[in-house]
Amino acid sequence: MEREDKKIIEIGNISAGYRRIEILKNIGLGISRGSFAGIIGRNGAGKSTLLKVICGLLKPFSGNVVLNGKDISAHSKKDLSLEIAFMPQNIDTSMPFGVEDFIMFGRYPHMNAFKIPSKKDYEAVEEVMETAGIKDLRKRNVCELSGGEKQRVLIAQTIAQGTEILVFDEPSSHLDIGSQSDILRLLKLLNEKHNKTIIVTLHDLNAAGEFCDTLFLMDKGKIKNTGSPQEVLNYKDIEEVYKTTVIVKNNPMSGKPYVIPVTAKS
Amino acid sequence: MNKRTIYTCIILILLLFAVILVSLSVGSSGISFWEALKVIFGGAGDNTAMIIKQIRLPRIIMAVIAGAALAASGCVFQGVLKNPLADPFTLGISGGAAFGATAAFTLGFAALGSFFVPLFAFLGALISVFIVYVLSSRKRFGGDSMILSGVIISYIFSSAVMLLYAFFYSNHIQAAFMWLMGNLSVFDEQLLIYVCITVILGVAALCLSGNIINMLSLGGDKSKTLGINTEKITKIIFLTASLITASVVSLCGVIGFVGLMVPHIMRRINGADNSSLIPVSALAGAVFLPLCDTLGRMLFSPVSIPVGVITNIAGGLFFIFLLMNSKER
Numbered sequence: 001m002e003r004e005d006k007k008i009i010e011i012g013n014i015s016a017g018y019r020r021i022e023i024l025k026n027i028g029l030g031i032s033r034g035s036f037a038g039i040i041g042r043n044g045a046g047k048s049t050l051l052k053v054i055c056g057l058l059k060p061f062s063g064n065v066v067l068n069g070k071d072i073s074a075h076s077k078k079d080l081s082l083e084i085a086f087m088p089q090n091i092d093t094s095m096p097f098g099v100e101d102f103i104m105f106g107r108y109p110h111m112n113a114f115k116i117p118s119k120k121d122y123e124a125v126e127e128v129m130e131t132a133g134i135k136d137l138r139k140r141n142v143c144e145l146s147g148g149e150k151q152r153v154l155i156a157q158t159i160a161q162g163t164e165i166l167v168f169d170e171p172s173s174h175l176d177i178g179s180q181s182d183i184l185r186l187l188k189l190l191n192e193k194h195n196k197t198i199i200v201t202l203h204d205l206n207a208a209g210e211f212c213d214t215l216f217l218m219d220k221g222k223i224k225n226t227g228s229p230q231e232v233l234n235y236k237d238i239e240e241v242y243k244t245t246v247i248v249k250n251n252p253m254s255g256k257p258y259v260i261p262v263t264a265k266s
Numbered sequence: 267m268n269k270r271t272i273y274t275c276i277i278l279i280l281l282l283f284a285v286i287l288v289s290l291s292v293g294s295s296g297i298s299f300w301e302a303l304k305v306i307f308g309g310a311g312d313n314t315a316m317i318i319k320q321i322r323l324p325r326i327i328m329a330v331i332a333g334a335a336l337a338a339s340g341c342v343f344q345g346v347l348k349n350p351l352a353d354p355f356t357l358g359i360s361g362g363a364a365f366g367a368t369a370a371f372t373l374g375f376a377a378l379g380s381f382f383v384p385l386f387a388f389l390g391a392l393i394s395v396f397i398v399y400v401l402s403s404r405k406r407f408g409g410d411s412m413i414l415s416g417v418i419i420s421y422i423f424s425s426a427v428m429l430l431y432a433f434f435y436s437n438h439i440q441a442a443f444m445w446l447m448g449n450l451s452v453f454d455e456q457l458l459i460y461v462c463i464t465v466i467l468g469v470a471a472l473c474l475s476g477n478i479i480n481m482l483s484l485g486g487d488k489s490k491t492l493g494i495n496t497e498k499i500t501k502i503i504f505l506t507a508s509l510i511t512a513s514v515v516s517l518c519g520v521i522g523f524v525g526l527m528v529p530h531i532m533r534r535i536n537g538a539d540n541s542s543l544i545p546v547s548a549l550a551g552a553v554f555l556p557l558c559d560t561l562g563r564m565l566f567s568p569v570s571i572p573v574g575v576i577t578n579i580a581g582g583l584f585f586i587f588l589l590m591n592s593k594e595r
Contacts, residue, residue: 081493
């Protein structure tokens with residue numbers, strides 16, 4: 001690929017927030033095509049706000065977002081929905097939709113005016129269910145799935161949109177370690193086998209170090225550090241951002257950094 | 267469309283015909299079921315035909331249309347606002363209509379001409395829709411703020427109704443009270459055709475928007491990234507559903523339960539997919555309301571009970587039955 005080094009998303013000097021409260025303060029970053037980018041940081045650091053700006057949901061006060069070499073405000077809503085798929089934290093799953101129908105919602109941008117699914121849409125849903133390993137959930141209702149199953153279905157819905165960029169806001173929070181690895185392995189598969197660019201916010205630093213190839217450490221609306229997990233997950237930065245004492249070791253299997261919080265000795 | 271939806275539709279359509287036939291043959295003039303059937307297919311005595319066509323048929327058409335409109339709009343409100351409590355009542359539409367109609371009765375306009383009551387009721391409904399719309403547009407049409415404003419508006423209007431009663435203590439109150447209970451026995455038949463057209467067009471539009479409502483029910487951020495202008499679509503759908511509700515309510519009074527519970531019950535049977543749920547709910551409403559009206563005419567004949575009373579009691583009991591029997595209790 002000749003565009004390998006070219007950034008798929010470039011953010012320049014963004015300030016953004018809600019009403020008058022500024023949450024992101026002069027942020028600049030670039031995300032490479034085909035990367036698995038993780039955004040880490042404390043609660044309230046601005047991770048979700050950054051994702052909303054990237055997805056065009058929140059208009060920044062100042063600065064610009066360039067997607068595929070074109071300013072994001074120059075993309076129509078429809079165009080944007082064919083480039084970026086977003087999985088927010090708060091998707092409503094209280095209505096008893098069937099799993100298959102629910103995944104089909106992700107095909108919406110591809111449908112005709114009356115939004116009646118075509119044969120191609122059904123094939124896409126079938127393929128996505130295969131990828132996400134949820135064919136056995138086909139006949140179930142979304143409101144009665146377990147936490148891990150629900151996340152898989154939501155991810156499948158996001159992939160069904162067929163975009164090159166996939167953005168996930170805390171896809172593995174509130175899950176047991178088994179389900180968490182399942183989810184992140186699925187994202188890794190999408191990244192490696194399906195050439196998707198993945199942008200994800202994570203709370204688990206070790207999972208972030210293990211799965212992501214680029215990390216952005218956020219602190220109080222700014223980017224504290226950027227780079228590979230080895231570069232970002234150093235004890236100094238982590239202690240400064242998280243205000244707790246940690247030890248960083250290497251994972252014996254992967255050699256990736258492993259952060260262990262410890263009780264500070266007085 | 268899955269098989270279950272198709273079977274549900276077929277059963278409901280058969281029920282609709284059955285209810286219409288039974289309803290046509292129930293009454294004080296002793297017309298049999300078969301005679302009613304004959305009239306439908308043209309071929310019965312002039313007298314019988316006249317009773318059926320001029321007295322009973324308009325009432326049944328009104329019931330079918332009103333039931334379909336209330337159920338479809340209730341279903342749409344619940345889907346768009348993502349709140350199972352949304353219906354013409356909780357959104358203040360019925361409250362506004364009730365106030366308008368009461369004003370028409372107590373201030374003496376009803377005596378001037380029969381069309382004043384529906385006119386005032388319609389205006390009242392529009393005022394309340396307008397207020398809810400303005401209040402919630404500041405909150406970007408979030409489901410909760412809309413229902414909250416609707417409930418508040420209902421309270422204010424129902425106090426205003428009481429106020430009118432207190433000021434104008436007169437024999438108009440009986441008429442106003444009957445209207446408030448939801449009544450199909452007296453309504454302005456000249457207006458029926460307009461209401462029919464409005465409701466048929468409105469319900470058809472809502473049925474077609476089922477897939478879009480599905481997307482809206484995922485929540486703001488998700489539906490926006492699917493390329494949907496959520497605010498604009500919420501507005502259009504809210505106004506369409508309000509219009510058909512207002513036109514029905516202004517003609518036949520406040521009929522409770524249908525808009526709230528029929529979609530609930532059908533959601534249990536059909537599932538939540540709005541593209542099939544809206545037409546199925548509309549059909550179920552079209553069966554349910556004439557059924558209740560027929561019961562109201564039969565139960566304590568010759569006294570006819572207002573249909574609103576029947577819908578509330580029958581529907582409420584049926585819903586309790588459903589809750590008791592549900593698995594997840």
